[in-house]
Amino acid sequence: MPDEVVSFHDAIEATEGGNRALLIGNGFSIDYFSYQNLREAADLAEGSPIKALFDALDTVDFEAVIRALEDAIVVEQAYGNQDHADELERDAQAVREALVKAVNATHPAHRDELTFKYESADAFIGHFGTIFTLNYDLLLYWVNLHKERLNDGFGLGKVSPSGRFRGPFKQDAYCHIFNLHGGLHLFQNRQDEVYKAQHTKEGVIATISRTIVEEKRLPLYVAEGSSVAKARKIFASPYLRHCFGKLREQTGHIFVFGHSADNNDAHIYHAIFGNENIDCVWFGIYRPDPAKIREADAKLSRFSKLEGSKVSYKFFDAETARVWDGPPEE
Numbered sequence: 001m002p003d004e005v006v007s008f009h010d011a012i013e014a015t016e017g018g019n020r021a022l023l024i025g026n027g028f029s030i031d032y033f034s035y036q037n038l039r040e041a042a043d044l045a046e047g048s049p050i051k052a053l054f055d056a057l058d059t060v061d062f063e064a065v066i067r068a069l070e071d072a073i074v075v076e077q078a079y080g081n082q083d084h085a086d087e088l089e090r091d092a093q094a095v096r097e098a099l100v101k102a103v104n105a106t107h108p109a110h111r112d113e114l115t116f117k118y119e120s121a122d123a124f125i126g127h128f129g130t131i132f133t134l135n136y137d138l139l140l141y142w143v144n145l146h147k148e149r150l151n152d153g154f155g156l157g158k159v160s161p162s163g164r165f166r167g168p169f170k171q172d173a174y175c176h177i178f179n180l181h182g183g184l185h186l187f188q189n190r191q192d193e194v195y196k197a198q199h200t201k202e203g204v205i206a207t208i209s210r211t212i213v214e215e216k217r218l219p220l221y222v223a224e225g226s227s228v229a230k231a232r233k234i235f236a237s238p239y240l241r242h243c244f245g246k247l248r249e250q251t252g253h254i255f256v257f258g259h260s261a262d263n264n265d266a267h268i269y270h271a272i273f274g275n276e277n278i279d280c281v282w283f284g285i286y287r288p289d290p291a292k293i294r295e296a297d298a299k300l301s302r303f304s305k306l307e308g309s310k311v312s313y314k315f316f317d318a319e320t321a322r323v324w325d326g327p328p329e330e
Contacts, residue, residue, distance in 0.1 A: 005288045006314070008321040011255070012127055018279065019252025022128040023268070024135060027258020027286065031324065032114065033137040034106045041105040042098035050091055050098075061223035062099040066092050096216060100209040103184060110203040111142040117324050118146040124323045125149065127255075130176050132247050134259065134268065136183045136221035138204055145199060150176035154196045164207045167195030171242055178243035180268065181230070182221035184208055186239070194220060194239040227266040234267070244271065251277040257284045257318055261299040269300070273309035281311060284318030 006014070026035055034041075039060045044051040053065055069092040076085035108114055121143040125131060131150060133140050144150055153175030157167040165187070179186060185197040185204055197207045211217050220237065224230045234240040248271045261269055261283070272281060283300060285292050293315060300313050 004315075005285060005293065006316050008284075008316050008318070011282050011314070011316040015253045015280075015282070020128050021130040021132065021250050021252065021254045022125065023132045023247075023254055023256045023259065023272075024140065025257070025259025025265075026135060027284075027318065028133075028323065029135050029137045029139045030258070032108055032139060033135075035135075035137075038102045038106055041102040043101060044098060050095060059223070059225070062095055063218045063223070066095050066218065069095070093213075093216075096212050096218070099218070100212050103208065104205060107137060107184075107205060109205050111138075111145065111199060114139075114142065118143055120325060121323050122146045122149070124321055130178070130246075130250065132178045132180055132243070132250075133183075134181050134265065136179070136181055136219070136223075138183070138185055140177070141183070141185055141204070142199075144177065152177045152196065157195070159198065160195075163200060164198055165195045166198055168193035169196070169239055175246075178246050180222075180234070180240070180243050180247065182219065182237075182240060184219045184221060186220045187211060187217055188220040188237060188239065192238050194237075225264060227264050230265070231267040247271050248275055249277070250275060251279075253280050253282060254278055255282045255284065255316075257321065257323075258286075259284075261296065261303070266303070269303040270307060273300075273303045273307040273311050276310065278311045281313040283313055283315050284321070285315050286318045288315065288317055 012020075039054065042062075044054065050065070053068060054060070057064055057068060059065065069088050073085045073088045073092070076082070076088060121139075125140075125143060126149060131140065141152075144152070151174040153169045153171070153173045154166050156170040156173040159166050185208065186194055187197070188194045197204045197211070200207065208219060212219070220239070222230050222233050222240070224233055234244050244267075247268070250272075254272060259265070272278060281300065283296055285296055296315060303309075304311065304313070
């Protein structure tokens, strides 16, 4: 177990001159976006077939439910049950609209709502040359727009005639932000090309909502519950697979902020501790106490042992990073 928990400022000083990457989880966005309540915010009626289908599939993934409905439509049409096929199509559209409702209910509607917060958040990400995110909200996207410190790989893409999308993502473009689990602003076409929703006057959320409801296309994001299921979806998408590959190739120090290192993201920690080019993992603990330190140590130690890893890890006090309320504490 590491000897002590240091402040974020001390951790940054200790890694000065080295290559630093950041891995962020839900804790980065928890004050402004709720992942746990996304399905609840969809307000699916109790006892409805749609709610029952979510339960039967044991998922919070809207795409999985829509895909099941669309597959069933094909079956019903083949058996000549057009009336039931039409009903299923209406339900599929209702699920798309439920996702839009959930996103709008759990997410700030526009970047300008948080303008007063971006200075401190930008100062935080400014310590890192590469960012890996497990979040699919827009907070990091919006923060990076403040000074556009980091490239996201869409710079070689073209802006669509509507001005609402840029892409496709190019693997040879400059890229420092990797969306390991996709994002609400990312859409993948049938050719597996990924496009990014642009920040426009009407807002990115409006573009996302329109694309889901009118074009019947869902964002590319990983909502599966288990690590195995998440990894399966990652490797099914060239974009997500590329992002994950970059995590495996990362060098230097990795700071983990706002993540619990639970088994449902084991694929992430296997990639980190299985990477011999990592010097140290700096794991953030929010308001650390002996119990939290022991718990974090047990989790990281387990991943390290499973990989036979020589990668060391240390702890820092995540609260001292002051991501959303001012410059990091000295």
